[in-house]
Amino acid sequence: MNPLRLAQLEMFCAVVEEGTVVAASRRLNCVASNVTARLRELELLVGQDLFLREKNRLILTPEGRLFYRQALPVVSGAHSLTDLFSEGSPRGILNIGALDVALEAYLPQIVPEFLKVCPGVELKMFLRPSYTLERMLVDGEIDLALTDGPIVHPLMESRFAFHERLALAMPAGQDGARDGQHVFLFNTDCFYRRYFETWLERHGVSNAIIHTVESYDVILACVQAGLGISCVPHSIILQMQSRCDEGITFTYPEDLKGSDVYFIWRDPGLNALGRRFLDHAFANVDADEK
Template identity: 30%
Template sequence: MDLTQLEMFNAVALCGSITQAAQQVHRVPSNLTTRIRQLEADLGVDLFIRENQRLRLSPAGHNFLRYSQQILALVEEAREVVAGDEPQGLFSLGSLESTAAVRIPSLLAQYTQRYPKIQFDLATGPSGTMLDAVLAGSLNAAFVDGPLVHPVLEGMPVYQEEMMIVAPPGHAPISRARDVNGVTVYAFRANCSYRRHFENWFHADRATPGTIHEMESYHGMLACVIAGAGLALIPRSMLETMPACHQVAAWPLADNWRWLTTWLVWRREGMTRSLEAFIEMVKMSLPGTLP
């Protein structure tokens, strides 16, 4: 059974005549007769009652017609989703937690309002997790820490993040890693690019962080810092949105460690109309060149 047979069957069921159906699907009558016979043989039932050069649906044919129409409608819907002009269907986006919380809420609202036929799904997590999902095809695109270095991916820089070292209130100014050698750190899992950046900041100054406690949210990190339990690295854009930000001391990292760039990335061969529309909307939302 194939789609061509289903289309032929539907045409014959509608016309009640092989000759008329053949004209509708642009085939010769003998071809339709052969394909319908093959379909009946595959199913093991007669789909038509043949009498006086006319065909009318058998009881089994009536039941099969309903399912064949549903199948063809789903196929047409799938074609529209993947190849149609209007963005529609499932669009799965990944994002760093800070980007999802601060940078893109209004962008996502505009996108879903402009394209109501899109089924939008958002996942947040560390850069490593998001990149793996894009490579696996389970995410159409993701906001991750750049720069982009991968032969299968394409992308563009979108946001510049100023990285702040956050310490308990009253802490002495921190200008280098040796100032806090051996201090406990709160961070995301090991595949988080911000965590790697923090660890590299220590190692470049020949210092070492103390115990690294893995957390699931910036709010959890900040609560631990406020309690005097250690340090955290948080983007300024995220820190300034948190109600308790005034309860900690914070300083930007030194200039060569201070800025990280967030990229929007996608698979090189994974462009869809929905992704194309999202990229265009992202470009329109940017103020211009990155600082």
């Protein structure tokens, strides 16, 4: 069965609304014979007579009334699509993936003002670990990512966004990481986990019992209870300061320097909405974040 065409539906609705084929042809700026032919094709396709034909009159059948009710929103929706981007204001759905530190401390400075100047843009923001974000970019699932960088990849470009400090979180009174103690970290696809595991090895901490816990609330609760240590981004500590003032010691070892967080996008270029978001970000972040 051949699919229905929009032109057939447009002509059908025009005939219903104008009352005659001739009036519909004037409205659609085409010859009457073309309208008649399209109506015949449409009736053959749906297997129903949509009009009763009496001399020069066309009268809707019960089936025709039902078909008009179903066809009208399709035609109206198709017409509205042609005007979707005609207002001048940017429109679209922009997919952005980010690390938790970017969502907590960086993007709150940017997103509200961006949506004020681009109210027609729908944002979809995803919290994902570093290596998942890279995969999502390569697969085209997101337009922009905020993740650890810079990334050396033939299919990606990047630009520095901000620096994230890392803190060693220990039970109050403990003065350093200890051999064989419990460690609470995010999953293995988290950049900070691999970074901290390397740091522990460098400091001779072996036989550590590493727990995978994807919640900073739970991680800090375990540290606060004296059960072990963790590595926590500074921005997360600032967000949770009121809940972890007591029972935890945060230190910033010189060789636990943290990481630079970058905007990452696919090469050879960023789409127009992504570029607008990127430009807005660098125009509106605090000076000390640049």
